[in-house]
Amino acid sequence: MDTIPAVLRAAAEEHGDRPAYVDGDRVVSFTGMLELVRRTAAGYRSRGFAPGERAAIWAPNSIDWVVAALAVSYAGGTLVPLNSRYTGHEAADIVERSGATLVVVADGFLGRHQIDELRAASELAGVRDLVDITTLADLATEPGDIDEVAAAVAPDDVADILFTSGTTGRPKGAMSAHRQTVGVARTWGELGGVTADDRYLVVNPFFHSFGYKVGIVTGLTTGATLYPLATFDLERTMELIETERISVLPGAPAIYQSLLTAPGRADRDLSSLRLAVTGAAVVPVVLIERMREELGIDQVVTAFGMTEAVVVTMAREGDDAELVATTCGRAIPRMETRIDAETPGESGELLVRGDFVMLGYLDDPAATAEAIDADGWLHTGDVGVLDEAGNLRITDRLKDMYIxxxxxxxxxxxxxxxxxxxxxxxxxxxxxxxxxxxxxxxxxxxxxxxxxxxxxxxxxxxxxxxxxxxxxxxxxxxxxxxxxxxxxxxxxx
The missing domain is CATH 3.30.300.30 (ANL, C-terminal domain)
Incomplete structure (x- = not known):
């Protein structure tokens, strides 16, 4: 159960015809998702894609993104998501460095010509197939023995490589095993109390760990119904919350600021919202209070994570507004935190260790050794302080990164x-x-x-x-x- 294919099969068995995804008029059940993934994975294989190979997806949130991505895992491959806002040069660089043999692209997104951009930027010598995501159904074929390929995927196999820029400016690929991607998604869902009764609006991009791991994979581990948004649209978001009775809405603070200041919000019924998880920036205490009081969200929590360790700390239900706004909560199960300081209570570099710390950086043992020390502690480059209860407060950055x-x-x-x-x-x-x-x-x-x-x-x-x-x-x-x-x-x- 600690591989993405196994979690997908278990979700189909447990939740059957219940909706897994709703995107406009398109509704796909859990069994329907499994079938689409099986046929797409078989299609990948029929065109030469083999276990251990890598596939890149360069597209915005959609049901097809989910099918394309899960099919990579089901065919025994490793997923490499690309930021949908990247230029052709940025995308081509990661395609080349990851050695992706298959690239799935949303050609025409935001009025651009992504396939032309890729070809203009690179010869793409290692790429066997460049597929427009709208033609994914044409690629699908009879599953055959693809289930045996999926069953052979092991928990320690690399599930995904998510690229994050380093302080040198060159993106580095953080590798995670299936057991890590599944484990962190399951833990996040448990701490948020996410269940099959939840309707989860995914504003966070699928190419980001916030949308992919605690979005798509958490949906599979919990049975929640996911509603993907290709781009954040305030009116569409409020309409979906009201008409679909959305209960789970994670996102950056900007999402909630927009909701609170939206014209016409008073005319909308947003009372179905029960869980909001934010982070990624300093969160004003007043924002947490307004989210609870004016938006009526029961559980508002903050969290800290990074591409190299998807979720490290998280606030818990019942934490007061001050604690939620001024800290990132405390270490989640199977993770631990410490501050590299001589005196307890002083600020210093945040070090984290545990099951969900990445395997390492792709093809970069030197950067991996610099990031993860001999005792397994990941040096985050963030400066913080821990209170007596273990709640983390980020106070500065060793790196110059901003959000x-x-x-x-x-x-x-x-x-x-x-x-x-x-x-x-x-x-x-x-x-x-x-x-x-x-x-x-x-x-x-x-x-x-x-x-x-x-x-x-x-x-x-x-x-x-x-x-x-x-x-x-x-x-x-x-x-x-x-x-x-x-x-x-x-x-x-």
């Missing part, structure tokens, strides 16, 4: 892109507070390039959430004696 709309942005990656621009002699990027997004980027530029041109240049090369919102021209960047930019000085501006 925009729930997505990690690594300034080094943005800086590397901008340094290729004519007219940019030097650049430093920091995160600055934003009421809706949590934080947005601000670039300090030395050179003749205008702010408008810098932003336009970034838009061509980076996903939208990475593009700086503000640009300030400066004569020089503050640096220490070793030449490192003093970002603390920039943050004082």
């Amino acid at each position: 925009s709309g729930g997505f990690n942005v690594y300034p080094a990656e943005v800086e590397q892109a901008l340094m290729r621009m004519d007219g940019v002699d030097d650049v430093a990027v920091i995160g600055v507070p934003d009421e809706r997004m949590g934080e947005v980027g601000k670039a300090y530029v030395v050179g003749l390039a205008s702010g408008e041109d810098v932003i336009a240049f970034a838009r061509e090369r980076l996903a939208n959430f990475k593009v700086p919102r503000f640009v300030e021209t400066v004569d020089a960047l503050p640096r220490n004696l070793s030449g490192k930019v003093l970002k603390t000085e920039l943050r004082k501006n």
